Amino acid sequence: MSRYGRPGCDDAEVAPGRAQAQRLRDIVVIRRVRDRIDREYAQPLNLEALARGANMSAGHLSREFRRIYGESPYAYLMTRRVERAMTLLRRGDLTVTEVCFAVGSSSLGTFSTRFTELVGVPPSVYRRDHSRAAEGIPPCLAKQVTRPIRIREAEPPQPDLA
Structure with a gap:
């Protein structure tokens, strides 16, 4: 039995699935950040405020946004x-x-x-x-x-x- 408590399931099989699920959750969150920028473009927005709203660190938000959309949030x-x-x-x-x-x-x-x-x-x-x-x-x-x-x-x- 693996540390995940499932017979016949080793760590190598579960970890990629968890990483993929996290990436999909990040995409949803980053899309919401982009939608917020689209709605509130005329308001003072900064990376820290956007990150707080997404429950992410500013660095992670910036990296993921760039990975998904090809440019920084700014x-x-x-x-x-x-x-x-x-x-x-x-x-x-x-x-x-x-x-x-x-x-x-x-x-x-x-x-x-x-x-x-x-x-x-x-x-x-x-x-x-x-x-x-x-x-x-x-x-x-x-x-x-x-x-x-x-x-x-x-x-x-x-x-x-x-």
Whole structure:
């Protein structure tokens, strides 16, 4: 009999099953954290508060979030904020500073830097040039068409060999 109290079941067989069950529980918890970020993107959120809400350590939450979604919770939060900012800037009735604070950023400089990294142009240029970018497109499609693409994910320019 094994230490798990089941005849014919050794530790090597049970441990992988327990590890898999824990991974599945972590995925559910991390999905809830992501959903919370999506809902509360305009609120002040920090890793410690998110971790407390998930009953995890901040380090474990950060590692698992990155493993599951490919980016840190902070990067995900900033992407959500930039997406919302893009929508507000396209409307054209708010200044960049008003948009910055409306999406939960507390620093115009940090917001502008992150916006430029994700979108490729500063928020003021985006506001000026894209105020009619989604005009005539149903909102359900506009979100996909106008979604930011990280510069590092964009195709590198091909050299002109001619």
